Amino acid sequence: MTQQRIPVPKHVRILPEGVAISWQDGHETLYGHYDLRLKCACATCVGEWPNQRGIDVRSVPRDVQAVEYLTIGNYALQFLWSDFHSTGIYPYRMLRDLCPCPECAARRGKAQGAPPEKTPP
Numbered sequence: 001m002t003q004q005r006i007p008v009p010k011h012v013r014i015l016p017e018g019v020a021i022s023w024q025d026g027h028e029t030l031y032g033h034y035d036l037r038l039k040c041a042c043a044t045c046v047g048e049w050p051n052q053r054g055i056d057v058r059s060v061p062r063d064v065q066a067v068e069y070l071t072i073g074n075y076a077l078q079f080l081w082s083d084f085h086s087t088g089i090y091p092y093r094m095l096r097d098l099c100p101c102p103e104c105a106a107r108r109g110k111a112q113g114a115p116p117e118k119t120p121p
């Protein structure tokens, strides 16, 4: 068993400077509003599989802010943004993977180890 337990947010706060999450394991993360909005992976933002194109950054206002959030089941958060976008779901695992703190960056670097092998087409 090498699989990591997925941490669960204990508190989510929407602050002027970003979205702050306190995790159950004691970790704290602050995401910039704009950065988090750009990570939206819903079909409206990135297109339907298999025609995913990636988010169009020009469609997102620089001063976008999260205004509200919902808890989806026990695995994800959904944000309502000031640009009225609300279909994006952010699974906890993804949120934790997005944590920009040096500690998590170091852990991700270590976990990655060798670059993933690319299978030729």
Ligand SMILES: [Zn+2]
Pocket (backbone or CB within 6 Å): 040, 041, 042, 043, 044, 045, 046, 085, 087, 088
């Ligand atoms: Zn979206």
Ligand SMILES: [Zn+2]
Pocket (backbone or CB within 6 Å): 027, 028, 029, 099, 100, 101, 102, 103, 104, 105
């Ligand atoms: Zn972190």
